Amino acid sequence: RKEVEQDPGPFNVPEGATVAFNCTYSNSASQSFFWYRQDCRKEPKLLMSVYSSGNEDGRFTAQLNRASQYISLLIRDSKLSDSATYLCVVIFNDYKLSFGAGTTVTVRA
């Protein structure tokens, strides 16, 4: 089983729609979780951390389910600029992050 697995998508949604997707991880001892965003051929950029109680940042909501070992990202009121690949990142220790393969989201006008 892969360390971090994501639905690759693509998720094609109209502007204003809500889109949500999950990421599962295999190591129950995983410490921390993040969502990064990557635009085509660019570097990954931190979107948000994922806290145990769930957290929001504007239109973005992240949740963690430790029992089922997955995290989720929900985007409300999608904008064209939200089109990107969203990378799930799982931390096992201080020295290593593991990236998922990414979920591609395309928001159309």
Added chain:
Amino acid sequence: EPEVTQTPSHQVTQMGQEVILRCVPISNHLYFYWYRQILGQKVEFLVSFYNNEISEKSEIFDDQFSVERPDGSNFTLKIRSTKLEDSAMYFCASSVKGANSPLHFGNGTRLTVT
């Protein structure tokens, strides 16, 4: 806002040649990383570096790879004898407090091995 800088942005080399990819992490960061991303594939961990030594490395990071922090600012990745399959985007990253704090990535170096 301080940023991680990488040079060159694009490197073309012949198979078997040595390449050095350079990175200047953010000045107060203590943890340094190299990742790579083959076109169309996931971001893969190569190596992490803390306190002037490698703290963790992946199976990709074999004897052909080495890292160095030769002075207080640069962090380099050397590939001794490049192979075609080393062609990828190489990202340097740094963080203040290790992997539990956000990583800041450089813009990447696109390595093309011919």
